Amino acid sequence: MNKIKAIVMDEKDNVATLLLRIKADDQVQIAVGERYFTTQVKESIPYGHKIALTDIEKGEKIIKYGEVIGRAINDIKKGTHVHVHNIESLCIL
């Protein structure tokens, strides 16, 4: 089996989770079930963190595991880091 570099948990997801640290301009191989595809990385992202699979607009929902995990608080470019600096939880009490 190939070493998985990043994984998409569900076909509906717009983020992948990195299974190794990547640097800007790396090509990262992403697994979606049995399929693989490659995407260009725009910035350094730590191990375990998320990368945007498409351009995401401010206010748009972030999908992981096929479910909503938050929404974008800024526009997010494809291939960039998705984390606490640009997404927020929808579970505000």
Next chain:
Amino acid sequence: MKITGYERPDGSVGLRNHVAILPSVGCANDVAVRLGRMYPNVALLCHRQGCSQVGSDNDQTARTLVGLGKNPNIAGVLVVGLGCETIPPEYLAEEISKTKKMVESLVFNEEEGLMAALPKGARYIDRMLHEASKMTRVPCDLEQITLGLKCGLSDTTSGIASNPAVGIAADMLVEFGGTVIFGETPELIGAEHLLGKRTASPEIEEKLYRAVNECKERVKASGGDIQEANVAPGNIEGGITTIEEKSLGAIKKAGGTTLQGVLDYGEIPKGKGLFFMDSPGRSPDALTGLNASGAQIIIFPTGGGSPAGSLISPVIKITANSRTAQRLKDHIDVDVSSVINGEELLVTAGERIFQKLLKVANGELSKAEGLGFGGISVWNIGPLCG
């Protein structure tokens, strides 16, 4: 397929054969500790509750202490109380005695101080240890197992590999007729709708949402931030961004079977299959609740490597984080990082976890168990009124 265990008079099966000292109140801990020092191989279940509590909080503590005493892994229990506390030691002893296991009580205020109480308590324990030593394991069915699930110090590998692999093992146990209990209500927030879709009845669905909403209300009333409390700095550093993301990963450890019921904290289920227990995510409280509701064995997937254990049941640690598996090899039982590396299928990892469950059920020590890690913390939900 069979395992071996200790048959108890009430028909339940213990996977371990402990004699326990159970204080009815925190004030009796000192007496309990002195007895524990004389018998270091006894499970010393000290806690800080049992007095000055009211209403549902008092009921919950009483239910939990009774549940701990009733746990099938315990062959005999000495309840140690002062005699002035809100939850009387005699009440606990009477309730636990309904299982027909060995139960004694030592009430400090009836004795002339520690010097009189110690020999009395020691004689009770000595007798129970001797009786327990005569008990032997016999073959029994997997449906006798109640498996508790708890995840802790989660990171990105938790939702991707360790929790789903545990879910596979959990489904296998339910298939064999066993019971699986998972809890941590705060870690259902953002994922409760997935569980709500697969309840055995609308009443169970309603109780589930009520438990989650009450949890949210409690956090709101305290002025706290659920995001901050639940998604800790360690989680954020590991890549988990929001509580929804954490919950969606956490829920995978419960597998895919129908939810048969929602339990109050420390409530023993009346039936087999998958149950949710309303409980905190904080490890000592969560593990105490699982033991009180009858879990004889616990599987605990972890990302960063929580060392938590239980004095009553083996806690089996699973990780899919290869760095954790290496750094904490003295604490981790099953390493499933091979799934992350693409070297193993999730289903095979799940089967490996199930095989470990059977070995530990049959007597192999888990790492946390061998180290003697664990302690009781009863979830306190009300004010102190005394």
